[in-house]
Amino acid sequence: MVQGTTSDAGKSVLVAALCRVLARRGVKVAPFKPQNMALNSAVTADGGEIGRAQYVQAIAAGISPHVDMNPVLLKPCTDTGAQVIIQGKAVADMNAIGYQSYKQFALPYVLESFERLQSHFETVVIEGAGSPAEVNLRENDIANMGFAECADTPVIIIADIDKGGVFAHLYGTLALLSESEQQRVIGFVINRFRGDLSLLEPGLKWLEEKTGKPVLGVLPYLHGFDLEAEDAINPEQVKGEHAKLNVAIPVLPRISNHTDFDVLRSHPDVNVNFAGPGHSLSNCDLIILPGSKAVRADLEFLRQQGWDTDIKRHLRYGGKVIGICGGYQMLGESISDPHGIESEPGTSAGLGYLPVSTELAKNKTLTNMQGTLTLNGATVPISGYEIHAGVTTSNTHSPVTFTNGLPDGAISECNQVFGSYLHGLFDQPEVIPLITNWMGIGEVKTVDHKQNQENAINRIADAVEEHLDLNTLWPTMGF
Incomplete structure (x- = not known):
């Protein structure tokens, strides 16, 4: 031992x-x-x-x-x-x-x-x-x-x-x-x-x-x-002015599965900034809202930090935003917790960038999934896993299609915001080049995350x- x-x-x-x-x-x-x-x-x-x-x-x-x-x-x-x-x-x-x-x-x-x-x-x-x-x-x-x-x-x-x-x-x-x-x-x-x-x-x-x-x-x-950390966030591997893609990720109090972003941190063309309390989500091309174990509470924290204002300004200037799991839920219109799954029962207004609504349920979704991600008409394979208590209702286009035929996630009408429940979304080598193409940044290197691991x-x-x-x-x- x-x-x-x-x-x-x-x-x-x-x-x-x-x-x-x-x-x-x-x-x-x-x-x-x-x-x-x-x-x-x-x-x-x-x-x-x-x-x-x-x-x-x-x-x-x-x-x-x-x-x-x-x-x-x-x-x-x-x-x-x-x-x-x-x-x-x-x-x-x-x-x-x-x-x-x-x-x-x-x-x-x-x-x-x-x-x-x-x-x-x-x-x-x-x-x-x-x-x-x-x-x-x-x-x-x-x-x-x-x-x-x-x-x-x-x-x-x-x-x-x-x-x-x-x-x-x-x-x-x-x-x-x-x-x-x-x-x-x-x-x-x-x-x-x-x-x-x-x-x-x-x-x-x-x-x-x-x-x-x-x-x-x-x-x-x-x-x-x-090698991915058990819980602590590793702030190293900042590439500064040489990066082609600058990513900002807010460090929420109950941030979960931040290992989703290890492949971004290790990518030679990507600079990742984990923004803590008191820091803004500025000077970046892409904002990613991570998963959370207490989505409504972390959404309130996000607003207290003024990060909702940063996101609004970022989108007004043409930036892009991605939400993963809890971050995806936050980008929707509402998050309700009628059973008190994560906190006191109640409903919180979401950030309103995706036409979806979420209700936290007693049964947790735990599943490994494979499928495809489609952005700007281009499609690449993806694989990962879902861990969430939320059931999200969407009537809009889904960027992810699983091999079982089920859709996942949503993308905004303006094509600047999308969200997905899939953890490990960025791990397949083809995904980061697809995202930079969606952002209009151009070509970046292809990195094999599994081989690096x-x-x-x-x-x-x-x-x-x-x-x-x-x-x-x-x-x-x-x-």
């Missing part, structure tokens, strides 16, 4: 790398995360919902993603509440205090999923959540050491040296564990180191002497490395094979 000193320490990436390392050697391996809190999720082939990180880890392992790989997924709706998803299906909305007792109910499902994976795979590589040193969350813990104790698994702890304070993080995390939990830790991993390793060696020696635990490896900082997985797996003591993890495999 890989646990971390903090969120974003590198747990997800290390698990993906270990899965790829083992898969290369012909080992049947699966990833597993008992509990995940994230608004980036994916749809599995069995029609369930799991965290994006576990989806990518399954790809690294060379297997089909399954709900058992992430049996508990928490999708925050507010600062104190979250939707609880058990084995791929939403079961309840609970506040933080209520969930503490709910974890006792969730544990059997976690263990059931873990045991199924164990029965089907030779090795299971497990990812913790946050940090095991969060002592306020230790009661009935199912995410970190609580699970490790139940499942009797060894643990390695990873820390990100690029954030600073790596020795305090590792030493302090170990010190805050119980005696039995400390015995479970077989070593440390230091992530994202840049510089001369000899300068770090006195610290490594000190850490090993103080804790009695070995440093299993120091992973290098990989410049230009890009494969390259990133292989790159971190190569680094792990070179810099990590894999013999200590799997002494019988002959690394």
